[in-house]
Amino acid sequence: MTRIESVRLRRILDSRGNATVEADVLTESGGFGRAAAPSGASTGEYEAIELDPGEAIASAREHAVPRLEGNVYVGDQRDVDTTLRSADGTDNFSEIGANSAVAISMAAAKAAADVLGAPLYQHLGGAFRGDTFPVPLGNVIGGGEHAADATAIQEFLAAPVGAPSVQDAVFANAAVHQEAANILDERDVPSAKGDEGAWAPSIDDDEAFEVMDEAVSTVADDFGFDIRFGLDVAGAELYEDGEYHYRDQTRSTDEQIEYVADLVDEYDLVYVEDPLDENDYDGFAELTDAVGDRTLICGDDLFVTNVERLSDGIEQDAGNSILIKPNQIGTLSDAFDAIELAVENGYDPVISHRSGETEDTTIAHLAVATDAPFIKTGSVGGERTAKLNELIRIEQNVSRL
Numbered sequence: 001m002t003r004i005e006s007v008r009l010r011r012i013l014d015s016r017g018n019a020t021v022e023a024d025v026l027t028e029s030g031g032f033g034r035a036a037a038p039s040g041a042s043t044g045e046y047e048a049i050e051l052d053p054g055e056a057i058a059s060a061r062e063h064a065v066p067r068l069e070g071n072v073y074v075g076d077q078r079d080v081d082t083t084l085r086s087a088d089g090t091d092n093f094s095e096i097g098a099n100s101a102v103a104i105s106m107a108a109a110k111a112a113a114d115v116l117g118a119p120l121y122q123h124l125g126g127a128f129r130g131d132t133f134p135v136p137l138g139n140v141i142g143g144g145e146h147a148a149d150a151t152a153i154q155e156f157l158a159a160p161v162g163a164p165s166v167q168d169a170v171f172a173n174a175a176v177h178q179e180a181a182n183i184l185d186e187r188d189v190p191s192a193k194g195d196e197g198a199w200a201p202s203i204d205d206d207e208a209f210e211v212m213d214e215a216v217s218t219v220a221d222d223f224g225f226d227i228r229f230g231l232d233v234a235g236a237e238l239y240e241d242g243e244y245h246y247r248d249q250t251r252s253t254d255e256q257i258e259y260v261a262d263l264v265d266e267y268d269l270v271y272v273e274d275p276l277d278e279n280d281y282d283g284f285a286e287l288t289d290a291v292g293d294r295t296l297i298c299g300d301d302l303f304v305t306n307v308e309r310l311s312d313g314i315e316q317d318a319g320n321s322i323l324i325k326p327n328q329i330g331t332l333s334d335a336f337d338a339i340e341l342a343v344e345n346g347y348d349p350v351i352s353h354r355s356g357e358t359e360d361t362t363i364a365h366l367a368v369a370t371d372a373p374f375i376k377t378g379s380v381g382g383e384r385t386a387k388l389n390e391l392i393r394i395e396q397n398v399s400r401l
């Protein structure tokens with residue numbers, strides 16, 4: 001094994017035009033890994049702390065980098081991540097920033113893969129991974145915190161569950177995205193794009209359901225395999241003073257549960273993320289009991305990739321799926337722990353991008369390494385296609401990472 005020789009940190013641009021942290025890790029044997037932190041807009045209350053990138057870099061240089069350089073073996077991911085945690089000294093990375101931590105953690109993993117001469121997914125998941133692929137959930141129409149004056153529900157996601165290959169699935173999602181534009185055009189609804197490249201038309205959620213339903217079935221007919229759809233309601237963003245606020249109406253918690261359960265059946269939804277507020281374990285449990293046998297009820301802001309919050313959820317049968325965002329918790333080791341706990345307890349892990357992204361492709365490798373059934377990483381746009389195209393390369397065994 002080879003030790004980390006140097007860690008370099010810098011500010012780079014993310015897809016929203018904000019600064020984010022990029023890390024380079026070099027090993028004593030000449031291995032190299034580079035990774036960048038993504039950034040959320042609809043962030044959960046319990047996420048690890050993202051600092052201003054300049055501050056995060058300065059603090060990581062002072063506290064973490066000296067402990068890593070010359071000391072830690074790059075292939076020992078647990079040691080890399082434990083060192084980051086002890087350098088930080090808090091339980092939420094508020095000292096060095098989860099943005100510095102996750103960039104270093106992922107860059108170290110890539111440097112270790114480089115030393116091995118193996119693709120990242122193989123270093124992370126072992127020699128027997130790489131034959132099964134996640135179904136990509138592609139954001140087609142959206143609003144919420146990701147676009148002004150658009151749908152209340154944050155994301156309407158195409159799910160090509162019947163695709164014979166990841167390549168077919170990726171192209172199907174892009175086709176649904178295009179078909180949705182055609183349908184909006186026929187309806188004379190102008191539309192720009194939101195933060196993740198989804199259409200952000202000024203329509204209500206009912207109309208978005210109609211557009212999605214039509215787009216998905218048209219493309220399913222064209223492609224000849226089953227395509228369904230799902231949602232990220234981002235319930236915490238709608239919830240205020242005990243009610244869920246939509247464009248022209250509000251819903252109580254009971255009404256929200258009934259509303260979502262009805263949508264699952266009406267549209268045969270394959271996936272519903274954050275249907276309720278991030279503190280409402282009871283509501284999640286009630287909805288999971290009602291429809292969890294036929295759809296995924298996924299906790300994003302509810303679980304924040306955190307094993308303790310997931311354990312609470314498991315105890316209460318809240319949800320049957322967890323969204324995995326490495327920057328929500330700060331290290332790859334923590335994300336792996338959350339995935340393992342989820343799988344042991346029958347929860348499906350869904351690996352996810354953030355609304356603010358870079359061209360970093362780590363999550364594509366993480367999904368293959370952990371045999372995750374789904375990955376959520378958009379459907380079009382350079383920072384989204386970076387991950388989707390990497391999945392296609394991994395499928396063809398030509399990933400260079």
Ligand SMILES: O=C(O)[C@@H](CO)OP(=O)(O)O
Nearest residue numbers: 040041042043353354355
């Ligand atoms: O809510 C989400 O799931 C994400 C990604 O789609 O959005 P953000 O990164 O803004 O939290």
Ligand SMILES: [Mg+2]
Nearest residue numbers: 232273274300
């Ligand atoms: Mg979400």
